[in-house]
Amino acid sequence: MNPVLSFVNIKKAYHDEGEICPALDGISFDVCVNEIVCIMGPSGCGKSTLLRIINGLEKADSGTVREYPENEGGSLSAAMVFQDHALFPWLTIYENIVYGLRLSSHRVPEEELKERAEALLSLTHLDGFSDSLPHQLSGGMKQRVSVARALAIRPDILLMDEPFSALDTFTRRELEDEALRIRKETKTTVITVTHNPEEAVYLADRIVILSERPSVVSDILTVDLPHPRNPVNPDFIRLREEIIRLIRGKS
Numbered sequence: 001m002n003p004v005l006s007f008v009n010i011k012k013a014y015h016d017e018g019e020i021c022p023a024l025d026g027i028s029f030d031v032c033v034n035e036i037v038c039i040m041g042p043s044g045c046g047k048s049t050l051l052r053i054i055n056g057l058e059k060a061d062s063g064t065v066r067e068y069p070e071n072e073g074g075s076l077s078a079a080m081v082f083q084d085h086a087l088f089p090w091l092t093i094y095e096n097i098v099y100g101l102r103l104s105s106h107r108v109p110e111e112e113l114k115e116r117a118e119a120l121l122s123l124t125h126l127d128g129f130s131d132s133l134p135h136q137l138s139g140g141m142k143q144r145v146s147v148a149r150a151l152a153i154r155p156d157i158l159l160m161d162e163p164f165s166a167l168d169t170f171t172r173r174e175l176e177d178e179a180l181r182i183r184k185e186t187k188t189t190v191i192t193v194t195h196n197p198e199e200a201v202y203l204a205d206r207i208v209i210l211s212e213r214p215s216v217v218s219d220i221l222t223v224d225l226p227h228p229r230n231p232v233n234p235d236f237i238r239l240r241e242e243i244i245r246l247i248r249g250k251s
């Protein structure tokens, strides 16, 4: 499989009131085209920091996020889905979805905004909610809007930071299935952070486990099970328990 980006020896420390807080201590791994990579590790090891570095919200002290193909110019686009959906409460669902496109330096004509929003509302099973406000939607629906908003800019990479952790078990599974379907339909590469070993085995092609802070990559597990994955399948359970063992050993 071709890599779409590589982390090469990424280091990052925070400086807080004179104290240095080293977070990432030389993170290196590849992410391949159309892959779902789950990043896991003990609390505070720097998982969100890594996502924020990809998204440009944070700058690494050293190291490189190398993008491929290297010679084609322009950089990969990435969009983020946050745990708390981060929708604008005063904007309709439609306006939330097209928000990023309206800010884009390449002006997107209103007609195209509408077409893209309609396609995304349909993709995320939100047809008919275009004019609703976020408070009129359930938690799962709000998180779907958040995914639709991220996909609106047609990102090469979808970044998700504990996207489903605030949802109940049933809604969580529904959204995990949707994430898999969306990956298949849009061919987007997905990098997601989760604390939930079952979610990681259900979704991921590979699971990257970070050590305790200051973190390095301690293990990379390949999940070679066919979809739809069955959480009571012995191989599923074995991998889930392996993750718990590996992370416990690191915290």
Ligand SMILES: Nc1ncnc2c1ncn2[C@@H]1O[C@H](COP(=O)(O)OP(=O)(O)OP(=O)(O)O)[C@@H](O)[C@H]1O
Pocket: 014, 015, 016, 021, 023, 042, 043, 044, 045, 046, 047, 048, 049, 050, 213
């Ligand atoms: N803006 C900041 N200023 C100072 N320290 C920070 C800042 N952001 C994060 N940190 C520290 O850097 C470390 C890594 O934080 P980060 O949020 O990336 O970890 P995480 O693995 O995502 O945590 P969790 O699993 O608990 O969500 C933590 O010790 C955190 O306290």
